[in-house]
Structure formats: structure tokens, C-alpha cells
Amino acid sequence: MSDSPSAPLTTADGVPLKVSLRRASRRLKIKALLLVSPLLAFLIIAFVMPIFDMLWRSVDNPEVSNALPHTVEALENWDGESLPDEPVFAALAQDLKTGQEARNLGLVSSRLNYEKSGMRSAVMGTARRLSRIEPPYKTALIDANDAWGELDTWQLIERESAPYTLSYYLAAVDMQYTPSGEIVEVPDYLQIHLALFWRTFWMSGLITLLTLVLGYPIAFLLANLPARRANLLMILVLLPFWTSLLVRTTTWIAILQSQGVLNDVMVALGVIADEMRWQMIYNKTGTITAMTHILLPFMILPLYSVMKTIPPSYMRAARSLGGKPFLSFRRVYFPLTIPGIAAGGILVFILSIGYYITPALVGGQSGRFITNYIAYHMQTSLNWGLAAAIASILLFVVIVFYMIFNRLIGVDKVKLG
Amino acid sequence: MTQPLAAATSAPAESEDESLFARFIDVQKSYDGVELVVKGFNLDIRRGEFVTLLGPSGSGKTTCLMMMAGFETPTHGEILLKDTPINGLPPHKRGIGMVFQNYALFPHMTVAENLAFPLEVRGLSKDEIKQKVKQTLEKVQLGDFGDRRPAQLSGGQQQRVALARALVFEPDLVLMDEPLGALDKNLREEMQYEIKRIHADLGVTMIYVTHDQTEALTMSDRIAVFNDGVVQQLASPETLYEEPDNAFVAYFIGENNRLVGEVTEKQGETCTVRLDSGEKVMAKPVAVDGPGSRTTLSLRPERVSILGEDDAARFDNVFTARVKEVIYLGDHLRTRLAVCGSDEFILKTPNASGHHSLRPGQDIQVGWCSADCRALDA
Numbered sequence: 001m002s003d004s005p006s007a008p009l010t011t012a013d014g015v016p017l018k019v020s021l022r023r024a025s026r027r028l029k030i031k032a033l034l035l036v037s038p039l040l041a042f043l044i045i046a047f048v049m050p051i052f053d054m055l056w057r058s059v060d061n062p063e064v065s066n067a068l069p070h071t072v073e074a075l076e077n078w079d080g081e082s083l084p085d086e087p088v089f090a091a092l093a094q095d096l097k098t099g100q101e102a103r104n105l106g107l108v109s110s111r112l113n114y115e116k117s118g119m120r121s122a123v124m125g126t127a128r129r130l131s132r133i134e135p136p137y138k139t140a141l142i143d144a145n146d147a148w149g150e151l152d153t154w155q156l157i158e159r160e161s162a163p164y165t166l167s168y169y170l171a172a173v174d175m176q177y178t179p180s181g182e183i184v185e186v187p188d189y190l191q192i193h194l195a196l197f198w199r200t201f202w203m204s205g206l207i208t209l210l211t212l213v214l215g216y217p218i219a220f221l222l223a224n225l226p227a228r229r230a231n232l233l234m235i236l237v238l239l240p241f242w243t244s245l246l247v248r249t250t251t252w253i254a255i256l257q258s259q260g261v262l263n264d265v266m267v268a269l270g271v272i273a274d275e276m277r278w279q280m281i282y283n284k285t286g287t288i289t290a291m292t293h294i295l296l297p298f299m300i301l302p303l304y305s306v307m308k309t310i311p312p313s314y315m316r317a318a319r320s321l322g323g324k325p326f327l328s329f330r331r332v333y334f335p336l337t338i339p340g341i342a343a344g345g346i347l348v349f350i351l352s353i354g355y356y357i358t359p360a361l362v363g364g365q366s367g368r369f370i371t372n373y374i375a376y377h378m379q380t381s382l383n384w385g386l387a388a389a390i391a392s393i394l395l396f397v398v399i400v401f402y403m404i405f406n407r408l409i410g411v412d413k414v415k416l417g
Numbered sequence: 418m419t420q421p422l423a424a425a426t427s428a429p430a431e432s433e434d435e436s437l438f439a440r441f442i443d444v445q446k447s448y449d450g451v452e453l454v455v456k457g458f459n460l461d462i463r464r465g466e467f468v469t470l471l472g473p474s475g476s477g478k479t480t481c482l483m484m485m486a487g488f489e490t491p492t493h494g495e496i497l498l499k500d501t502p503i504n505g506l507p508p509h510k511r512g513i514g515m516v517f518q519n520y521a522l523f524p525h526m527t528v529a530e531n532l533a534f535p536l537e538v539r540g541l542s543k544d545e546i547k548q549k550v551k552q553t554l555e556k557v558q559l560g561d562f563g564d565r566r567p568a569q570l571s572g573g574q575q576q577r578v579a580l581a582r583a584l585v586f587e588p589d590l591v592l593m594d595e596p597l598g599a600l601d602k603n604l605r606e607e608m609q610y611e612i613k614r615i616h617a618d619l620g621v622t623m624i625y626v627t628h629d630q631t632e633a634l635t636m637s638d639r640i641a642v643f644n645d646g647v648v649q650q651l652a653s654p655e656t657l658y659e660e661p662d663n664a665f666v667a668y669f670i671g672e673n674n675r676l677v678g679e680v681t682e683k684q685g686e687t688c689t690v691r692l693d694s695g696e697k698v699m700a701k702p703v704a705v706d707g708p709g710s711r712t713t714l715s716l717r718p719e720r721v722s723i724l725g726e727d728d729a730a731r732f733d734n735v736f737t738a739r740v741k742e743v744i745y746l747g748d749h750l751r752t753r754l755a756v757c758g759s760d761e762f763i764l765k766t767p768n769a770s771g772h773h774s775l776r777p778g779q780d781i782q783v784g785w786c787s788a789d790c791r792a793l794d795a
């Protein structure tokens with residue numbers, strides 16, 4: 001309309017119609033914004049900022065340049081082919097001295113130790129002995145710790161003096177820099193994260209599939225039973241939401257452990273011998289069972305909301321047109337539920353790859369997820385950069401899945417409730 | 418249309434007639450085991466006939482249709498299709514075309530795919546399917562719409578597609594459950610005509626459900642008037658209107674003045690009824706016993722005449738009425754009168770040149786023939 005040659009429409013007093021419409025709706029917009037502002041502020045503080053902090057930490061690399069400023073500066077003109085010269089060692093001695101006095105060498109020593117084992121003791125030990133060290137520093141420092149005589153050490157310091165690093169991401173996918181700066185896989189015996197990522201994905205996929213197989217018929221019943229019975233069923237479906245996650249998980253321990261309810265019943269029935277009790281918990285079976293149960297409602301509810309909108313007359317029409325029951329279901333009902341399947345599937349999968357408590361409690365060693373390693377790096381190894389990198393990769397995977405879903409199905413197709 | 422309809426209602430001896438196509442025999446249906454929704458439903462349908470089930474909402478019409486289609490099982494009684502009991506036959510083996518009230522077009526398929534569905538499940542070849550779909554779409558004047566989705570069509574077009582889909586596999590019997598209920602008045606009339614045309618062209622048997630009496634009257638060969646799970650009367654439109662068997666049918670079909678009273682005398686083709694307000698009316702006994710029985714008199718508004726000075730002799734019922742209200746309706750006038758103890762007595766007069774100009778409060782003479790005034794059940 002706006003690009004038609006005729007003059008733009010105006011209101012009676014000559015104000016262009018668009019302007020006066022915008023004015024009229026501005027007050028409404030401001031009101032709406034005010035209403036959501038508490039939630040918006042909360043989301044920004046508790047959700048958006050932590051995510052950016054995490055993304056930042058996964059590449060942030062201040063330790064070396066903060067703790068060893070003179071060394072970094074002295075290394076600027078170094079050729080990188082042979083051990084640096086005396087001025088660099090002198091600068092290192094000075095940095096270590098300052099650091100020792102300020103007691104802030106911990107961070108840099110751990111940071112270097114992630115990349116090359118033995119660096120923690122090299123830094124801390126040399127710093128402690130610094131009072132007894134006399135120039136020339138090159139020989140003295142190499143005397144104090146062999147690491148200073150190795151070329152990799154200096155290559156490492158030079159590389160990690162950059163303000164940003166990819167090495168956390170490399171570590172997250174079981175890769176590393178060679179001393180000369182090439183990217184290679186870590187040795188087999190150190191590989192751990194890729195296998196965990198893979199396990200997290202295939203087990204989440206399996207859990208999603210199981211929730212679909214179990215949830216589809218329930219959702220169908222919910223959508224098609226008479227109201228009174230459907231309500232009862234709905235309460236049963238929602239019941240898990242009203243129970244603590246911890247309770248649900250530990251209940252599975254009580255049921256599945258080797259002295260648990262299920263094994264006891266099987267032994268009592270003579271199905272298995274007492275000494276042959278099944279190991280159903282603290283392994284993959286435990287994780288899959290408990291998580292399928294816990295995530296089931298997230299599959300059922302989107303499926304139900306889609307099925308609720310499919311009138312029974314479609315199936316009747318298909319039957320009256322000559323379709324056998326299963327064929328009618330496959331050709332008519334099932335295709336109409338695909339948005340629900342996709343919505344439930346994406347929801348369960350995304351929740352599942354980020355799940356932490358349940359795998360931690362019932363997963364044992366073999367049933368752990370990558371999230372349990374994020375926690376490990378946060379709490380035990382204190383390598384937050386690596387934790388952030390792993391978490392960012394998970395976030396990236398989630399975004400990719402969401403985009404595929406949106407492209408194939410369209411988020412707007414999904415109505416919850 | 419070519420069937421001898423007039424004889425149909427009055428000649429039950431035709432049970433050996435080969436053209437008997439579908440039958441409900443004493444069918445009952447209860448959903449909850451407490452209440453009968455359909456009570457003893459009997460209906461014989463001849464090949465090629467257009468039969469309408471007409472009745473108020475909740476009277477069990479859909480239930481009867483669903484039993485015929487196989488989606489509900491009769492609690493009692495039998496349904497025959499071409500002399501074969503079909504009670505145990507699943508819906509997909511019945512070969513009955515069905516048009517649903519909301520059309521039930523598959524939203525994820527195009528119009529052509531919707532039509533192809535019944536042909537595919539019957540294992541027709543691709544070429545045959547393509548050709549039949551095209552033919553059928555042309556029959557409902559939607560030849561160019563095969564690639565559209567149902568959501569991209571107007572209500573009337575969706576209705577046509579639903580009809581085409583029910584016809585494309587050439588069923589002998591087509592069921593329609595209030596198929597025009599969602600359309601506006603003009604479109605509805607157009608579609609009524611269209612369905613009639615298709616019915617005549619193809620010669621299929623149709624069972625049609627509606628609560629709209631005009632629709633039933635214009636389309637049907639025969640109408641079964643439903644109330645309370647029972648067929649009140651099964652007859653051609655003309656018979657239903659002219660000769661209703663009972664008070665419900667008279668009330669449900671067309672407009673009708675009701676006067677309540679007691680039979681005092683019955684002599685052959687006429688009887689005398691004393692109304693509760695005291696007047697004596699001559700009527701035609703239809704569903705009354707002898708003197709003393711209660712009755713409802715049914716009188717169509719257009720069969721009541723306003724009398725001039727000298728034509729009182731033409732009618733055996735003449736009364737003085739007071740005009741309460743005159744409503745101008747273009748082609749005719751509706752006048753509400755107070756007469757024979759009723760304040761709601763309606764008189765319909767054509768808007769002919771020189772029509773009587775009536776004023777509220779005016780007293781006039783009205784009259785009607787006893788033959789037009791039917792004495793029905795109370």
C-alpha cells in the first residue's frame with residue numbers, strides 16, 4: 001500500500017495513518033513490556049549472562065599473559081627453533097619472583113599443566129627456590145627444573161600467551177596441539193570425551209525412541225478416552241512431575257539394584273538363581289530405564305496436544321473409504337501426529353543430553369553422560385575452561401537440532417496444551 | 418427418482434422386491450446401557466432412492482447412520498445390505514461412501530490424493546486412479562483443484578471434494594451426515610441442487626441426515642421423521658406435509674396452527690371437536706379414537722382464508738378473529754390472530770394485488786375446510 005503512487009492515507013486531522021497507528025499502539029507495547037520486565041530481568045541475569053560467561057570462559061586465556069608479562073614480552077622476538085637466550089630466562093625469573101611474592105602463580109601453573117604435565121611443579125618448585133638462584137639465569141633455571149631446558153615448554157608459553165585459546169575445545173574433543181602447534185588427537189589412553197559425547201548421544205537417542213514407543217499409545221488414549229477417564233490418566237501422567245526428581249531416581253535404585261525389588265521377585269519366582277542376580281543399575285541399563293521414565297511426560301504431552309486436535313472423523317473417513325485399520329492409521333492418523341512426535345522427540349532428546357542427576361546416581365561408570373564430566377571439571381579438576389568448552393559444544397548441538405526441527409516441522413506447528 | 422414412490426409407504430407386501438437395497442430391522446441402540454437412543458428403527462430403502470432422516474438434534478439420526486457405516490454396533494436388531502446382514506462387517510469392508518459433517522478431508526493430502534486414497538487401498542493401477550480422480554473432480558466442477566490442499570479451498574469447495582471422495586470408488590450407497598450444515602444459505606441451496614443432480618446422474622442410493630426440514634423436503638424421495646429414537650412417519654415430502662400422521666410431524670414439518678380439544682362426535686370422514694375454549698370445530702379424524710378422546714388439531718396457516726360478506730358458505734368452519742399483529746414478508750403476509758382460544762393463530766396470505774389490508778385490533782371472519790384440519794393425537 002505504501003508504495004502505491006497515490007498519497008498516503010491520513011486520519012481526519014491530517015496525520016499519516018501509519019504514524020497515528022504507531023502512536024496508538026505504542027502505549028500498549030510499553031504496557032506489555034512493563035508486564036514482562038521482571039521475568040525479562042530474571043532471564044537476563046540468570047540465563048543469558050551465564051551462557052555468555054560460559055562461552056567466554058571456553059576461549060578466555062589470561063593466565064600466562066597475566067602472570068608472566070615480562071617473559072611473554074621477551075619471547076616476542078624469539079625464533080621458536082631453539083632454546084631462548086638469557087634475557088628471556090631473566091624475565092621469567094623476575095616474573096616468578098613477583099608471582100611468588102604475590103602468591104598468584106597457582107592459576108598459571110595449572111593452566112600450563114593442562115597442556116604439558118609436570119609444568120605445575122616446574123613453576124611452583126622453581127619459584128620456591130628462586131631466592132637461592134643467581135644469574136646467569138639460563139643455566140640456573142635449567143638446573144632448578146629440567147622443564148626449562150625443553151623446547152616444548154617455551155613453545156607452550158609462547159602459544160598460550162595469546163589472550164584467547166582453542167585448546168579447551170581441542171581438549172573437549174580429545175585433541176591437542178603438538179609442541180610445534182599442529183592439532184593432533186591425544187594418545188588413545190587419554191581419549192575420554194569423544195566416547196562420552198557419543199555415548200550421551202546414542203543413549204539419548206535410545207531414550208527418546210523408548211519414550212516415543214511407550215508414550216504414543218498413552219497419548220492416543222488420553223486424546224480419545226471419554227473425558228472422565230482421560231482426566232484420571234492425565235493425573236497419572238503428571239504424577240511424576242509432582243514427585244521430586246531425586247525420589248524418582250532413588251526409587252529406581254530400590255527397584256533395580258541387585259538386592260532390589262525386581263531381583264528379589266525374580267529369585268523368589270525361580271526365574272533366576274540367587275547368585276545370578278541381574279546387574280540392572282549403576283550401568284547403562286540403569287540410566288536408560290530411569291531416564292526413560294523421568295522424561296516420558298515430556299514426550300506424552302506434546303503428542304497429546306497434537307492428537308487432541310485430530311478429530312476422530314479422519315480415521316472414520318479413512319475406514320469408510322476402504323482402508324484397513326492399520327493402513328488407515330499409517331496413512332492418515334500417523335502423518336498428522338508427526339509434529340507431535342518431532343516436538344516430543346526434540347524436547348526429550350535435548351533434555352536428555354543435558355541430564356545430570358540421574359546418570360550420576362544410577363549410571364555407575366559405564367552409564368555416565370558428558371554432563372557428569374562437565375561437573376567433574378567444575379568441581380574436582382577445577383578446569384572451568386574445559387567444562388565451559390564441553391558445555392558450549394552441547395549448547396551448539398542443541399541449537400543445531402532445534403534448527404533442523406524448525407526447518408523440517410516448524411516450531412509454530414507445535415501447540416502445548 | 419424413477420421408483421414408484423407413492424406406492425412405497427402403503428405396500429409393505431413388496432418384501433420380495435429385488436430392488437430392496439438396505440434395511441434396518443427393529444434396530445435398537447444404547448450407548449450407556451440405561452437409555453435407548455434408537456428404539457425399534459425400521460427402514461426399507463430401495464435401490465437408487467434418496468432417503469432422508471429428519472429430526473431434531475439428539476434424536477438419534479447420526480447414530481443410525483453410524484450403525485449403517487459400521488462405526489457403531491446395534492444393541493439389538495439387524496441391518497441388511499443387499500439382503501446380507503452386515504452387523505459383524507467392519508467399516509472398510511462395507512463399501513459405503515460417507516460424507517461427514519466437517520468433511521473430514523485429510524489435511525496432509527492434496528485434493529487429488531484425498532480422492533486417490535479409496536482407489537489406492539483397492540489396488541487400482543496408477544493410470545486408472547489418475548483417470549478416475551480427474552473424472553470425479555470434473556463431475557463436481559473442481560477439475561483444476563487437484564493439487565490444492567483442503568485448507569486452501571472454500572467451504573463449498575471442500576464440501577464438493579468430500580462428496581467427490583465419497584463417490585470416486587463408485588459405492589452403491591452414500592451416507593451424508595448434515596453435509597451442508599456449515600455452509601451459508603445461498604451456497605446450501607446451490608449444493609442441495611448439485612447433490613440432487615449427482616444423485617440423478619449416478620443413480621446411487623443415498624441416505625441423508627439433516628435437521629433442516631426445508632432441505633429434507635426439497636431433496637428427498639422419502640423422509641423418515643425422527644423423534645426420540647423412533648420414526649414418527651416415513652413418507653414422501655408431499656405426504657408428510659399434506660397428511661402428517663401425528664402432532665409431532667405436523668409441528669416439525671412446515672408451519673402449523675395447533676388447537677387442543679376433545680372429540681365429541683365422529684361420523685366417517687369428519688368429526689366434531691369441542692375446543693378447550695368452547696368452540697366447536699369440524700375436522701378430519703386421522704389419529705383419534707371415538708368420542709371422548711383428546712386431540713390436537715393441526716391446520717396449515719395457508720389453508721385458512723379471510724372471508725368476505727358472502728363466501729362463508731364455502732367453509733364448514735367459520736370464526737370471528739381479532740387481528741393481533743401483521744408481519745410483512747414481501748411475497749406474503751403473516752397475520753397473528755386471536756381465535757378459538759389461541760393467541761398464536763397464524764394466517765398466511767399471498768401478497769396479491771388488492772390484498773386485504775388488515776390492522777391490529779380489527780375483527781375479521783376466518784374460515785377453513787374440515788378436510789384441511791387434521792385431528793391428530795393429543
Ligand SMILES: Nc1ncnc2c1ncn2[C@@H]1O[C@H](COP(=O)(O)OP(=O)(O)O)[C@@H](O)[C@H]1O
Binds near residue numbers: 448454476477480
Ligand atoms: N458416542 C456416544 N456415546 C454416548 N452417547 C452418545 C454417543 N453418540 C451420541 N450419543 C447420544 O445419543 C443421542 C443421539 O445422538 P445422535 O445420534 O448424534 O443424534 P442426532 O444426530 O440426531 O443429533 C444423544 O443424546 C447423544 O448424546
Ligand SMILES: [Mg+2]
Binds near residue numbers: 475478479480
Ligand atoms: Mg448428528
